[in-house]
Amino acid sequence: MTDQKPVDIASLDWPTKANILSEALPFMRRFAGKTFVIKYGGHAMGDDHLADLFARDVVLLKQVGINPVIVHGGGPQIGKMLERLKIQSQFIDGLRITDEATVEIVEMVLAGSINKHLVGAINRAGGLAVGLSGKDANLITARRLTRTKVDPDSHIEKVLDLGFVGEPETVNAKVLEVFAQSDIIPVIAPTAIGSKGETFNINADTAAGAIAGALGATRLLLLTDVAGVLDKSKTLLKELSTEDSRRLIADGTISGGMIPKIETCVSAVMQGVEGAVILDGRVPHAILLEIFTSGGVGTLVRRG
Numbered sequence: 001m002t003d004q005k006p007v008d009i010a011s012l013d014w015p016t017k018a019n020i021l022s023e024a025l026p027f028m029r030r031f032a033g034k035t036f037v038i039k040y041g042g043h044a045m046g047d048d049h050l051a052d053l054f055a056r057d058v059v060l061l062k063q064v065g066i067n068p069v070i071v072h073g074g075g076p077q078i079g080k081m082l083e084r085l086k087i088q089s090q091f092i093d094g095l096r097i098t099d100e101a102t103v104e105i106v107e108m109v110l111a112g113s114i115n116k117h118l119v120g121a122i123n124r125a126g127g128l129a130v131g132l133s134g135k136d137a138n139l140i141t142a143r144r145l146t147r148t149k150v151d152p153d154s155h156i157e158k159v160l161d162l163g164f165v166g167e168p169e170t171v172n173a174k175v176l177e178v179f180a181q182s183d184i185i186p187v188i189a190p191t192a193i194g195s196k197g198e199t200f201n202i203n204a205d206t207a208a209g210a211i212a213g214a215l216g217a218t219r220l221l222l223l224t225d226v227a228g229v230l231d232k233s234k235t236l237l238k239e240l241s242t243e244d245s246r247r248l249i250a251d252g253t254i255s256g257g258m259i260p261k262i263e264t265c266v267s268a269v270m271q272g273v274e275g276a277v278i279l280d281g282r283v284p285h286a287i288l289l290e291i292f293t294s295g296g297v298g299t300l301v302r303r304g
């Protein structure tokens with residue numbers, strides 16, 4: 001399988017619809033009271049209709065007793081704003097090099113327009129969403145992320161300067177636990193506060209993983225714009241061990257924005273998150289299919 005075609009639910013016959021609904025019951029029982037951290041990627045957020053369906057699905061999860069914690073991205077939207085302002089932007093291994101001018105725009109786009117847009121969509125769908133950034137209530141504290149790269153010619157290890165890109169240090173789980181006990185659905189923009197009061201830009205997958213780890217989430221779901229992790233012949237890999245994941249990054253099968261996703265999944269399952277899944281946010285109701293049907297729809301990263 002190379003890609004997945006959206007299923008047109010309306011075209012299904014009644015027995016099939018009834019079977020799907022009935023199949024959901026054991027999953028609803030199993031997951032009631034459990035925390036699901038769901039990262040909604042900037043690419044998957046591009047389509048307003050899909051965003052409305054996503055919002056409805058999140059409200060449904062809360063309604064059946066699951067505790068959804070939403071972390072959003074916004075890479076493409078930040079890119080557009082930087083372009084309008086004629087600020088150049090570069091990536092290393094899927095991470096945006098973030099100088100002082102860039103971090104200001106990152107915060108404005110993530111914690112401003114995108115966060116409020118998503119909060120509005122969930123509230124219109126009948127939920128009670130509250131928008132937060134990682135800076136609110138010290139939700140995420142971070143330090144400067146350091147990356148090293150071995151120079152292929154000299155074989156000397158070089159330290160790369162990514163500027164205000166942060167690595168999460170602590171997550172204030174207490175704030176999110178308060179929401180879990182209420183009707184409120186938290187919607188989190190991936191910025192963080194540093195020890196000197198500086199703002200850090202955190203990759204949204206990384207932020208979602210840190211939150212999932214701190215909450216001891218049952219699932220971490222990363223929604224993106226591909227069916228899941230693809231191998232070199234573009235076939236979907238349904239399951240990956242942590243070992244496979246490391247190998248596929250090392251041999252270049254996994255590159256760009258998929259690197260922080262996989263690193264996040266590996267670190268989340270190592271911290272005790274039961275399952276971390278990368279799935280296609282372009283498929284309508286992707287999260288319902290993943291949570292309430294057997295088999296799942298994306299790539300599951302498991303420990304091992």
Ligand SMILES: Nc1ncnc2c1ncn2[C@@H]1O[C@H](COP(=O)(O)OP(=O)(O)O)[C@@H](O)[C@H]1O
Pocket residue numbers: 040041042043044073075076094223224225226228229230231253254255256257258259
């Ligand atoms: N092995 C791989 N399988 C699937 N996608 C990959 C792979 N390697 C790199 N990618 C890229 O990673 C992208 C997803 O990362 P990204 O663009 O950051 O998504 P998002 O905005 O949803 O976080 C895919 O669109 C694809 O171009």
Ligand SMILES: CC(=O)N[C@@H](CCC(=O)OP(=O)(O)O)C(=O)O
Pocket residue numbers: 040041042043072073074075076078094095096106165166190201202203204205257
């Ligand atoms: C450090 C870093 O790269 N931060 C990301 C934050 C947004 C993000 O991760 O958005 P997506 O999930 O849509 O890619 C950025 O500046 O683009």
